[in-house]
Structure formats: structure tokens, C-alpha cells
Amino acid sequence: MHQIGPVTMRLQSTAESPSQSNCCVPRARLRGKSIKQFASLFKGLADETRLEILGLLAAAQGELCACEIEEHVKHLSQPTISHHLKLLREEGLVTAERRGTWVYYTLDKSLLDRAKRFVEAIEK
Secondary structure, eight states: OEEETTEEEOOOOSOOOHHHHTTTOOOOSOOHHHHHHHHHHHHHHSSHHHHHHHHHHHHHTSOEEHHHHHHHOTTSOHHHHHHHHHHHHHTTSEEEEEETTEEEEEEOTTHHHHHHHHHHHHHO
16 A cells, blocks of 8 residues: 555556456457448538438438428528538438439438448447
8 A cells, every 4th residue: 555645545566367467458349441431431420410411311212302402401501501412422321413403312322231330340
């Protein structure tokens, strides 16, 4: 026991038993490329507006024109909504198809698979 001011501390031996040596060292379940793909997924999901847009697309069970998305997200300007749609495309969460002057968006089919792979990776 060592007295440090009003606090008494017990110093542990530097020699650890085999059962103690691994007690505080977790094994990494996610490494390398898998971390990047999951970080990308969560980066795209980490905004209320983008989640709202993804929810609209999921409810539509198909495609929505950009003008339909803008109609639902009235609290933001068109350039801001376009910015969020661009980020969703870049993160691979939605796909876009231009038809004339309009762009139609759908959920990327791999979105649920990516989320499932993340859950499976952390459950192992």
C-alpha cells in the first residue's frame, strides 16, 4: 500500500498471470477494407435528412423523382436536398437515373446486405 496525499493506493505486481494478460485486450473484429466499407455506410446514414430521404425511398418501394423528394423535404432548399442526394449516391446507398431533365432515385439493392454484413461482423 502506498499513501499519496489522502488517497491510499495498492500497486499491482508487474508480473501478470496468464488469465490476466488478455483480460483487457479485445480482439479486433473489423479490419482493413471491411472498416472502410462500413464507415462509408454509416457516413451516409449519419444525417437526419439523409435518413428521411432513405425512408421515403423505402416507403415508395421503387423509384422517386427528385421533385417528389423535394416535395416531402420542404424544410430544406433544393440545393441542400441535391447535396444530400449526391452524398447518398457517392456512399452507394442510392442509385440515380437521369431521364431528360429529371433524376429518379432508388435505394441501392446492396444497402440491406451491407447493413447485415456489419451486424454479422460484430456478432462473431
